[in-house]
Amino acid sequence: MEIKYKAWDMHALRYYPFTQPADTFMQQVINQNHIPIEETTGHYEKMAIDWVVNKQFLANEINRSTAKQNLIYKHILLPYNAWLGYARSIREDSPNLNLTLFLSEHHSKENQPNHFSVQTPLEWAGTENIQYYLDEWLGEVDIWKEQSEVFFTVIKSPLAKDAGKIYRYFFSSRIETDSIPVYEIAFFPQKPRDTAFEGYLYISVDNLIPVKAVFTLNPRVKKSPAKTVLFTQTPQKKVMQLIVGDEITMGLQAEQVRVQENNPPDSTSSGYLSPAQKEISGLVEEARHTRAYLNLQNTISLALTDKIGIFNNYLNFGPITQMLSYNYMEGIRLRTGGFTSQNLSKQITAGGYLAYGTADNRWKYRGDLIFTPHSTNRLQFTYLNDLNIPGYNALEYKRDQIFYSLTKYNTVNMSLQKIGQLSYEMEKLKWYSLKLHAKYIYDQPLGIVKYETMNNETSATVNDITTTEVGVSFRFSPKERYVRIKEQRLVFRSPDVDFWFNHRIGFKGIFGSDYNYHITDAGVFKSFDLPADVGSFKVRVSGGKVWNTVPFPLLFIPAGNQTYIFDNKNYNLMRFYEFTTDRFVAGNTELQMNWSPVKLFRPKSAMKTQGGIKAIYGPLSDANNPQLHPELFVFNHGVEPLGEKPYAEAHIGLSGILKYVRVDYVYRLTYRNDYRTRGSLLFSLALGM
Numbered sequence: 001m002e003i004k005y006k007a008w009d010m011h012a013l014r015y016y017p018f019t020q021p022a023d024t025f026m027q028q029v030i031n032q033n034h035i036p037i038e039e040t041t042g043h044y045e046k047m048a049i050d051w052v053v054n055k056q057f058l059a060n061e062i063n064r065s066t067a068k069q070n071l072i073y074k075h076i077l078l079p080y081n082a083w084l085g086y087a088r089s090i091r092e093d094s095p096n097l098n099l100t101l102f103l104s105e106h107h108s109k110e111n112q113p114n115h116f117s118v119q120t121p122l123e124w125a126g127t128e129n130i131q132y133y134l135d136e137w138l139g140e141v142d143i144w145k146e147q148s149e150v151f152f153t154v155i156k157s158p159l160a161k162d163a164g165k166i167y168r169y170f171f172s173s174r175i176e177t178d179s180i181p182v183y184e185i186a187f188f189p190q191k192p193r194d195t196a197f198e199g200y201l202y203i204s205v206d207n208l209i210p211v212k213a214v215f216t217l218n219p220r221v222k223k224s225p226a227k228t229v230l231f232t233q234t235p236q237k238k239v240m241q242l243i244v245g246d247e248i249t250m251g252l253q254a255e256q257v258r259v260q261e262n263n264p265p266d267s268t269s270s271g272y273l274s275p276a277q278k279e280i281s282g283l284v285e286e287a288r289h290t291r292a293y294l295n296l297q298n299t300i301s302l303a304l305t306d307k308i309g310i311f312n313n314y315l316n317f318g319p320i321t322q323m324l325s326y327n328y329m330e331g332i333r334l335r336t337g338g339f340t341s342q343n344l345s346k347q348i349t350a351g352g353y354l355a356y357g358t359a360d361n362r363w364k365y366r367g368d369l370i371f372t373p374h375s376t377n378r379l380q381f382t383y384l385n386d387l388n389i390p391g392y393n394a395l396e397y398k399r400d401q402i403f404y405s406l407t408k409y410n411t412v413n414m415s416l417q418k419i420g421q422l423s424y425e426m427e428k429l430k431w432y433s434l435k436l437h438a439k440y441i442y443d444q445p446l447g448i449v450k451y452e453t454m455n456n457e458t459s460a461t462v463n464d465i466t467t468t469e470v471g472v473s474f475r476f477s478p479k480e481r482y483v484r485i486k487e488q489r490l491v492f493r494s495p496d497v498d499f500w501f502n503h504r505i506g507f508k509g510i511f512g513s514d515y516n517y518h519i520t521d522a523g524v525f526k527s528f529d530l531p532a533d534v535g536s537f538k539v540r541v542s543g544g545k546v547w548n549t550v551p552f553p554l555l556f557i558p559a560g561n562q563t564y565i566f567d568n569k570n571y572n573l574m575r576f577y578e579f580t581t582d583r584f585v586a587g588n589t590e591l592q593m594n595w596s597p598v599k600l601f602r603p604k605s606a607m608k609t610q611g612g613i614k615a616i617y618g619p620l621s622d623a624n625n626p627q628l629h630p631e632l633f634v635f636n637h638g639v640e641p642l643g644e645k646p647y648a649e650a651h652i653g654l655s656g657i658l659k660y661v662r663v664d665y666v667y668r669l670t671y672r673n674d675y676r677t678r679g680s681l682l683f684s685l686a687l688g689m
Contacts, residue, residue: 614651
């Protein structure tokens with residue numbers, strides 16, 4: 001692909017001194033030639049991703065690094081020398097070298113079986129994940145249709161019948177493209193804030209038929225890297241290309257070909273594969289035997305999934321950051337584990353972990369067996385024997401990450417839980433997901449909090465409690481996009497609205513269960529973009545109710561945070577097991593500004609300012625007051641019911657420090673008896689915040 005334009009140059013088209021408007025001319029073109037899209041039943045389709053490097057830039061880097069014998073030469077050029085040998089020019093006059101990283105070909109013919117092939121050295125991500133990611137991320141980019149969904153944004157085409165209401169057109173020049181004399185028409189949205197395309201259309205001089213389009217999205221589309229993507233498209237979607245990056249140095253190019261053909265698959269594909277793409281099989285084989293490249297794949301996998309593939313990638317070992325941690329009750333916690341990968345079976349996954357605490361001298365373990373008949377359905381059985389912090393879900397909470405080992409004060413309340421759970425989850429039902437579960441829980445307190453009853457000033461200690469329940473969880477998350485890599489769900493587009501509803505029913509007497517109960521909670525999250533790209537405003541509202549009389553370990557226990565890691569959802573200055581209630585409403589708001597005081601003396605700073613408030617209100621009802629019900633456990637050792645006054649805390653801070661670090665000062669507004677919880681400086685990674 002010859003890169004003639006820059007995306008950022010096109011963002012400045014409205015400021016170019018064009019002198020000849022082309023609005024009337026383009027209306028004539030649109031009226032005369034509104035191009036229909038062919039149905040592609042029985043077609044050839046190709047998707048490719050190339051690493052594009054400017055030849056001169058690469059030569060300069062090689063010469064400079066070789067002369068200096070620096071780190072680039074030792075750790076990149078030398079180890080990857082053989083692998084880089086598969087880079088080729090698409091044409092002799094191209095200033096770039098293309099190295100194909102991913103290639104898929106799909107032949108579909110009527111009344112014949114489909115032929116599908118994929119080759120890629122990016123084995124750590126999985127070929128299915130790459131194809132799914134590209135299809136979901138790009139959307140249906142087709143400038144010849146009335147409108148397209150590009151990067152999850154609906155955009156009207158400059159060739160749409162009523163495009164004149166949105167776009168301005170100007171004659172730029174008269175040139176030849178693909179040996180066809182054409183008018184070069186510059187176009188851009190009339191209003192700078194409109195979500196639209198901008199770029200060049202090439203209209204045949206002879207018959208006024210659109211021949212080609214080179215375009216990008218205007219800066220209002222804030223989804224990175226959408227603003228720097230350059231598209232090149234020819235009619236009827238036969239070829240669509242895009243490039244991400246700086247054409248002066250390097251970038252990534254994706255190419256998509258969808259065309260109806262009557263030729264055999266071999267002859268069809270040969271005309272659409274570049275020299276680099278024809279040799280990708282050799283590249284894949286070279287990558288599999290190049291130690292430096294394998295190390296690079298493992299490094300990327302570790303960064304994204306916290307796991308490393310071992311035994312020829314049949315086992316995903318990790319999470320690495322949870323192998324060593326510390327807490328007061330367990331001491332140094334050692335853990336090892338992993339999951340089988342799709343290389344062993346695409347439908348069945350097995351795994352778990354084994355952990356040991358040097359202070360409590362206790363072994364803990366977990367086992368999982370997951371059956372995935374479809375990419376959106378999961379049947380899972382889990383058994384766990386481990387310690388848990390009250391208020392957290394032992395099956396989901398990652399309390400043993402090494403980052404959480406540094407705490408403001410010691411963790412003195414945990415319980416030993418033995419959990420067996422069978423669950424079935426369905427996702428992607430038009431942005432709806434449904435999860436059904438049956439769960440058995442044995443819970444034994446090990447901290448200073450005891451399970452005690454008080455009757456006529458006579459106390460009795462209960463060693464443990466057991467519950468058996470079934471539950472349903474419903475979630476509505478429109479336009480959420482995610483991909484599963486190594487059994488981890490990576491969200492790359494957050495939903496417009498996130499609504500969830502949970503209900504659990506406990507059955508006394510089944511498997512030794514001690515209680516009957518109904519427990520309901522629900523919530524909604526919404527993010528709003530502020531005008532003029534000023535920032536965003538996020539709000540989360542939730543509530544819940546326990547419908548029966550049960551002891552306080554079964555009530556709602558707001559999730560506290562005793563570490564120095566800022567948490568968006570939990571209460572950062574609330575102690576573990578500090579409050580409990582049987583009904584609540586909670587709110588969490590955050591305002592993020594695309595500006596910070598640092599810009600006053602560093603105008604190019606990308607730091608952002610954020611601040612917010614979290615609050616929860618829910619006085620304990622008489623139905624679960626142990627003073628009125630002697631059979632209930634009495635509150636002890638710091639556990640207290642949430643009173644008539646809501647708990648609230650506020651925070652303010654900066655994100656984007658060194659690109660990824662976020663720092664917040666959190667101040668407790670109510671229940672400020674303990675000076676240690678009144679205010680604290682907390683840190684976190686600012687990824688996706």
